[in-house]
Amino acid sequence: MTEPIIHACFEPQTSTWQYIVADPATKAAVIIDPVLDFDPATSTISTETADGLLALVSEQGYTVERLLETHVHADHLTAAKYLQSRLSADDGARKPQICIGKRIGKVQERFARRYGIAKDEYESAFDTLLDDDEIWHLGQLEAKAMHLPGHTPDHMGYLIGKNIFCGDTIFNPDVGSARCDFPGGSTADLYATATRLFSLPETYTIYTGHDYPPSGVRDAPQARSTVADQTRHNKHLKxxxxxxxxxxxxxxxxxxxxxxxLLHQSLQVNIRGGSLPAPTDGAGDRLLHVPLKVVGGRAW
Known part of the structure; x- marks a missing residue:
């Protein structure tokens, strides 16, 4: 079986792993969970990290066919829409599809209500909604979407060759598992998901969505572990x-x-697939909502 070329790109501000995965024969590629830079001190968005992905794509001569989201992230903004606009702007290139799992609608509705976002701002945010176990081809490689609930109810992973990109499901063995307290999250579902992942052949590689190297154990973030590593050593789920x-x-x-x-900023941008709110005035400012809680009596 031909294995894909995998570029693991770490974004240190949010401890996120982004992946470019390519077929070596045809140079067809996907990008998984790309990050849009956000500075909370100045509420400034920039594209340095995403531009680094574009530079790597150009350098390697890849044709990006899909931008794959594992879920609506609560800790970073997605660069999917920005990358799509850049990748389809040159030479009339075919627009890569922004893809996510088919359960995204309920997640969008929940957070649109919370943040006062109109339906027409998010209902067509994603080009392709993937079914459970849906298979497609990446050049000459087979890719499969896998429903991996627990961290969130809509969470998807992507199996390409002998590699599963599991997003925020489980982390490296010395970090353990993802939290399950977001709306629709379930500890029982995460346990079942881990059991499913651990039933893959021992030599398969699990690529995680984040890494938080334990202090005093290792200094450098790592992107991957094997199924055998996880079943024997995962600190929460071995x-x-x-x-x-x-x-x-x-x-x-x-x-x-x-x-x-970055919870509130991330959710409002990510249910839109990475699109930003429209400018509010000639200065170009765009507004996101930040909920306020009042403690110690009535609001005044």
């Missing part, structure tokens, strides 16, 4: 961990976690 034990621990742990730093 072989022998019962569902009841995991559900109890994960639920208790999640109750202590703060919300992600």
């Amino acid at each position: 072989t022998g961990t019962s569902e009841a034990e995991f559900v109890r621990w994960r639920t208790e742990r999640d109750s202590t976690l703060a919300e992600p730093r």
Whole structure:
């Protein structure tokens, strides 16, 4: 079986792994979970990270056919729409499709209500909604979409060759598992998802969506581990961990976690597939909503 070329690109501000995956024979490629830079101190968006992906695509001579999102991220803004505009702007190139799992509609509706986003701003944000276990071809390679719920209900992973890109499902063995306390998340579902991933052949490679290297254990982020590594060493989910034990621990742990730093900005941009709100005036400012909580009495 021919294996893909995989470029793992780490974005340190959000500890996110982005991937460019290509067929070596045809140079057809996909980009998985690209990051749009956001500075919360100045509310400024920039494209340095995404431009780095574009430079690598150009350098390698790839044709990007799809931009794959694993889910609506709560910790970084997606660069999918920006990349699509750039990749289809030159020489009349065919527009790469922005893809996500078919359950995205319920997620969009939930967060559109929370942030006051009109339906016409998000209903056509994604070009392709992928079915569970849907198969397509990346050049001469076979790719498969896998529903991997738990972290979020809509979460998808992508199996290409002997490699599964699992997003925010499980992390490297010394980090463990993802939180499940977002709306629709489920510790029981995450346990079932991990069991499914761990049933793949031991030599298959699992590429994670983030890495947070444990202090004093290792310094450099790593993108991958094998199924064998995970089943033997995952600190939360290795072989022998019962569902009841995991559900109890994960639920208790999640109750202590703060919300992600870029939660509100990420969700509002990501349900739009990376499109930004329209400018509000001639200055070009675009507005995102930030919820306020009032403590200690009535609002005034």
